[in-house]
Amino acid sequence: MAKRLPPLNPLRAFEATARHASLTKAAAELNVTHGAVSHQIKALEQSLGVKLLERAGQRVRLTPHGAELLPAVSTAFDGIAAATQRMTRPASAGKLSISCVPALLLLWMAPRLGSFTAQYPDIQLTLLPSNDARDIRAPHIDVCVHYGDGSWSDCWMRKWSGLELFPVVSPTLINNRPIRTVRDLADHVFLHGDDGREWHTWLAAADALDLERGRRHHLGDARVAIEAAVHGHGVALGDTVTASGLLARGLLVAPFSLSVPAVDDFYVVCRNEMKSAPIVQLFIDWLFAEKEQADSRADAPVAGRIGSRRKRPALRVIGARTGA
Known part of the structure; x- marks a missing residue:
């Protein structure tokens, strides 16, 4: 009734x-x-x-x-x-506000802005570096690309990408202070982009948890940790999404053939009522299409990049001689 x-x-x-x-x-x-x-x-x-x-x-x-x-x-x-x-909001014109994980925004999304602008020249983006869950309900933010466990409630979300973690280091640092085995990490500074869980996960897989007692810096987020690694200040954990460009350009190398799943994943998240806005759907579709293209281009291994994940591998320097 x-x-x-x-x-x-x-x-x-x-x-x-x-x-x-x-x-x-x-x-x-x-x-x-x-x-x-x-x-x-x-x-x-x-x-x-x-x-x-x-x-x-x-x-x-x-x-x-x-x-x-x-x-x-x-x-x-x-x-x-x-x-x-x-x-009544136009699908291909207007303003769109995006909250994005800082490392993903700097290392993955920003290099692809030209692609978005070429396809949608009349859409003006406001990109905010943030992984604050409060952004999901903020009225001035249309879409979030956040890192988490997908437990946000009362909103629309879709997993955008999982990721694997692996140590990365600048070529200059590794040339001056070689990393031939996992034990050589004891001579380097560990750069943390989180509370330490991610390095703990990787070191556990490498049977090297005792190295957690070594020198380390906590830098607040992955973007700062990666930037510190590029400048030769230590060894950071890169991932298969944000570090790929730096590896391809030779700014970083991945010394080991071991990677582990990250603790969480990347999600596209927005308020339920925003999902129906045509301009929001357009951006989400572009985001997933760009990821699909990037994955297809990444089929061929990049030098210094992880080839596959193994449970208990014999850690070695990629490119190092074997059988000596």
Whole structure:
């Protein structure tokens, strides 16, 4: 059975009057007469059988019944306005705000901005380096590309990519201080982009947990750790998504043939109501298409990159002589 709702126009008159605390200002906003607004409110009060507003000099104020009704009415009108705006938002023009993991934004997305601009020259992007879960519900952010376990609630999400982790180091550093076996890592500084869990996972797979007691720096996020590695300040953990470009350009090398799954994955996340916006769907489709193209180009191994993951490999320097 359909729920009986009050007429729309009296609700609009009530909401505008309560918001302005003035019949005159409400009439001006709705482009009707003062008397018309008063009439609509009286009709709503008669329909509900309660008093919603009372006069206080030149102003009006909510009764307890009015105070109870106003939040629901305001929320409903805000939702209708937002949905209408999304439906009329152009698919290939306008502004789009993206929150993205800093390392992914700097090392993967930024180099591909030319591709997006070439396809959609009339879309203006605002890119925010962040992995803050609060961004998912922030009204000024349209889409998030975040790193996590996918446990965000009451939102739309889709896994964008898993990733494998492996040590990376600058060619200059490894030439000056060779890494021939995993034990040689003891002579280097460990660069952490997280709380230490990722290096712990890799060292456990390498049977070298005792090396955790070595020198180390905690740098806050993967982007800073990778940048420090590029400058020769230690050994960081790269991943199969963000480090591929640096490996291909020779700015980093991966000395071992061991990689391990990352603790979490990359997800595309947005508020449920944003998923239906055409411009948002366009960006999401582009993001997945670019990832598919990048994966197809990565089929051929890059020098110094992990070829495959093994459970308990014999760690060696890639390119080093064997059987000596």
